[in-house]
Amino acid sequence: MENMNLNKHISGQFNAELDDIRNRVLAMGGLVERQLEQALDALGNLDAELAQKVIDGDHSVNGMEVSIDEECTRIIAKRQPAASDLRLIIAISKTIADLERIGDACVKIANAALDKRLKNQQPLLVSIEHMGRHATRTLHSTLDALARMDADVAIELHKEDAKLDSEYEGIIRQLMTYMMEDPRSIPEVLDVLWAARAVERVGDRCQNICEYIIYYVKGKDVRHTTYEEMKQI
Amino acid sequence: MENMNLNKHISGQFNAELDDIRNRVLAMGGLVERQLEQALDALGNLDAELAQKVIDGDHSVNGMEVSIDEECTRIIAKRQPAASDLRLIIAISKTIADLERIGDACVKIANAALDKRLKNQQPLLVSIEHMGRHATRTLHSTLDALARMDADVAIELHKEDAKLDSEYEGIIRQLMTYMMEDPRSIPEVLDVLWAARAVERVGDRCQNICEYIIYYVKGKDVRHTTYEEMKQI
Numbered sequence: 001m002e003n004m005n006l007n008k009h010i011s012g013q014f015n016a017e018l019d020d021i022r023n024r025v026l027a028m029g030g031l032v033e034r035q036l037e038q039a040l041d042a043l044g045n046l047d048a049e050l051a052q053k054v055i056d057g058d059h060s061v062n063g064m065e066v067s068i069d070e071e072c073t074r075i076i077a078k079r080q081p082a083a084s085d086l087r088l089i090i091a092i093s094k095t096i097a098d099l100e101r102i103g104d105a106c107v108k109i110a111n112a113a114l115d116k117r118l119k120n121q122q123p124l125l126v127s128i129e130h131m132g133r134h135a136t137r138t139l140h141s142t143l144d145a146l147a148r149m150d151a152d153v154a155i156e157l158h159k160e161d162a163k164l165d166s167e168y169e170g171i172i173r174q175l176m177t178y179m180m181e182d183p184r185s186i187p188e189v190l191d192v193l194w195a196a197r198a199v200e201r202v203g204d205r206c207q208n209i210c211e212y213i214i215y216y217v218k219g220k221d222v223r224h225t226t227y228e229e230m231k232q233i
Numbered sequence: 234m235e236n237m238n239l240n241k242h243i244s245g246q247f248n249a250e251l252d253d254i255r256n257r258v259l260a261m262g263g264l265v266e267r268q269l270e271q272a273l274d275a276l277g278n279l280d281a282e283l284a285q286k287v288i289d290g291d292h293s294v295n296g297m298e299v300s301i302d303e304e305c306t307r308i309i310a311k312r313q314p315a316a317s318d319l320r321l322i323i324a325i326s327k328t329i330a331d332l333e334r335i336g337d338a339c340v341k342i343a344n345a346a347l348d349k350r351l352k353n354q355q356p357l358l359v360s361i362e363h364m365g366r367h368a369t370r371t372l373h374s375t376l377d378a379l380a381r382m383d384a385d386v387a388i389e390l391h392k393e394d395a396k397l398d399s400e401y402e403g404i405i406r407q408l409m410t411y412m413m414e415d416p417r418s419i420p421e422v423l424d425v426l427w428a429a430r431a432v433e434r435v436g437d438r439c440q441n442i443c444e445y446i447i448y449y450v451k452g453k454d455v456r457h458t459t460y461e462e463m464k465q466i
């Protein structure tokens with residue numbers, strides 16, 4: 001985190017605190033990444049035990065969000081940070097909210113994995129697998145960019161979400177034809193549809209996190225701006 | 234906002250700044266409330282012109298989020314607030330993120346209103362109307378609680394979301410039977426389903442805002458806690 005200008009702080013304790021929340025948000029990211037991988041594995045193999053593990057694990061994700069957020073507020077009140085230190089804390093506080101929501105998406109995916117009717121719908125699960133892998137890669141790269149606070153990578157990753165969106169559109173169309181061909185399968189196809197939507201939302205959350213990275217590094221709020229506008233910053 | 238202890242501030246300018254962001258978040262809430270009402274009207278009457286107005290109006294909602302957030306950061310850096318002032322700013326900064334997402338939900342509802350195929354599906358639209366009114370009332374009461382920073386009302390409202398959730402579950406079941414009876418209608422029924430989901434999400438967002446109100450007033454983060462735990466605070 002070379003951009004952090006840590007050495008400018010007189011207080012070594014303050015440095016340690018910033019390091020600590022930075023490490024904790026990365027640990028939370030690691031946990032959420034594992035949750036996503038396991039949720040997708042559970043859905044791909046209809047592994048109810050693994051799905052339940054993911055659902056139970058969401059509790060830890062929520063707990064991390066609350067405790068990191070508390071620490072962010074404590075640091076603001078105690079250290080009265082300004083400039084890039086304040087931006088770091090704000091970026092972290094927003095990032096954990098999106099990580100928590102990716103955790104919720106994992107629970108939705110895991111819930112679909114509990115639907116036993118999907119045993120007869122293997123082709124549906126294959127269709128979502130590719131998108132799932134794509135989303136996992138996106139999350140992994142986003143967390144890498146966060147660890148290095150790399151705004152250039154964040155800008156490129158931000159653009160990636162459009163691809164995930166079109167993959168999702170394709171899957172929705174595919175699921176629609178399944179339903180039209182075999183209306184009795186509608187309840188279980190809808191379960192896959194919710195899971196697909198949850199996977200797509202992971203991409204949106206990663207896009208948000210990329211925006212916070214850019215905000216921290218460049219000092220500019222790029223929400224609701226285009227790729228071209230971002231490149232110019 | 235009697236809990237704000239405004240008179241304790243030596244700086245009258247600081248008071249004015251806190252008043253200003255408080256007014257701005259309420260104005261943003263008013264705009265989002267109008268967007269929701271119009272989006273639901275547009276869907277109920279399949280009024281494409283009104284739907285387009287809602288879609289275009291989302292730009293203003295986004296702009297308000299960015300500018301209020303900027304002001305929050307500026308106040309933290311300049312005034313170094315602590316205790317309830319800091320909590321107020323944090324609560325506002327989180328609230329606007331949820332208001333912005335309610336704005337996105339309005340766009341999704343408005344998009345469904347653009348689907349001309351729904352002309353032949355009037356009963357579907359009626360089913361969503363009741364839930365829509367319920368969500369509008371919830372948002373209105375949430376914004377009232379926010380204006381008065383009333384934690385007791387916020388706790389009661391928080392519980393309300395479960396009702397909206399069961400209404401939503403009922404609509405999903407109903408939409409499923411429509412699709413199974415007339416598979417050709419699946420594409421347009423899915424549009425209603427996305428709109429129903431967006432309405433349901435409005436309730437979740439209101440629940441979040443209620444949590445921020447409680448956080449501000451009681452100084453306690455109540456995310457991921459139960460109604461009983463909240464009442465004890």
